[in-house]
Amino acid sequence: MINRRSFMLTTGVATLRAAQPLNIGVGTFSYHSLSIDEMIQRLRMQEIREIEMSRGEFMLMHPPTAEMCRSVRARLDRAGIRCVSYYTATIETDRGLDDAVQFARIFGANNVSGDATGAMLHGIDERFTREGLTFGIHNHWFPQKFPYESADDVLGALSRLSKTVGSTLDVGQIAACGHNAVDAVRRLGPRLKVVHLKDVASTGAERNVLLGTGVVGIPAVMKELRGQNFKGLVAIEYEKEGDVDADMEWQIRYARRLAG
Numbered sequence: 001m002i003n004r005r006s007f008m009l010t011t012g013v014a015t016l017r018a019a020q021p022l023n024i025g026v027g028t029f030s031y032h033s034l035s036i037d038e039m040i041q042r043l044r045m046q047e048i049r050e051i052e053m054s055r056g057e058f059m060l061m062h063p064p065t066a067e068m069c070r071s072v073r074a075r076l077d078r079a080g081i082r083c084v085s086y087y088t089a090t091i092e093t094d095r096g097l098d099d100a101v102q103f104a105r106i107f108g109a110n111n112v113s114g115d116a117t118g119a120m121l122h123g124i125d126e127r128f129t130r131e132g133l134t135f136g137i138h139n140h141w142f143p144q145k146f147p148y149e150s151a152d153d154v155l156g157a158l159s160r161l162s163k164t165v166g167s168t169l170d171v172g173q174i175a176a177c178g179h180n181a182v183d184a185v186r187r188l189g190p191r192l193k194v195v196h197l198k199d200v201a202s203t204g205a206e207r208n209v210l211l212g213t214g215v216v217g218i219p220a221v222m223k224e225l226r227g228q229n230f231k232g233l234v235a236i237e238y239e240k241e242g243d244v245d246a247d248m249e250w251q252i253r254y255a256r257r258l259a260g
Helices: 004-018 036-045 066-079 094-107 118-131 151-158 171-176 181-191 218-227 245-259
Strands: 023-027 050-053 082-090 111-115 134-138 165-170 192-197 233-236
Touching (some): 023 245, 036 066, 082 233, 094 111, 094 118, 111 165, 111 192, 134 151, 134 192, 151 181, 165 171, 165 181, 171 192, 181 192, 181 218, 192 218, 218 245, 233 245
Parallel strands (some): 023 050, 050 082, 082 111, 111 134, 134 165, 192 233
């Protein structure tokens, strides 16, 4: 029998669980103009503990060596920073799939973000399931048509795949494509692996602006993620050239205020 005291205890535990803050980290492309050591210094200064490795020199277009990945992993470990996701960009070949698995393993990541289509996407599903990894399809805005621009595009692909494959939702890119970011979070929620937290100035382009100052509706996005009790990485990603230190410091503080 549930008495008043046990009911209060049960609902109190549920409330505490629901109140857990979102996990704010950084997509390392944000610091692509810095050296690895300079980037790690900035991450430590901002007390960032989890990242997605998304710097260009580690993507598959010009793949890194295993030794490059091991060197960076060692430096991240010494700094107390965990790489929970690795961004590959497009996986097009079996060699690319092998590299994605290898580099994710070296970094210690349990998720890989990127994209693929057709048989390769099914190959990723099968291979990652065997490896005990997950894969998040990343949506993009480009001037030319991209396979994954909307929640419908991603959901259409996921309908034919196991739960190993989900969504790495870039809320800035989804808004740049003219879609509602909150709706995308809501619809993709059960399959979300990672969220790229980004704001853009307008639809039809991808000019990044400070979080909360563009068209994405960042406070509503964060509220929806909290309502879903999302446990994955919410990675701030800021695609801007030059010195981004002050902008990133401001955005990390802003995101943490909204994280609960």
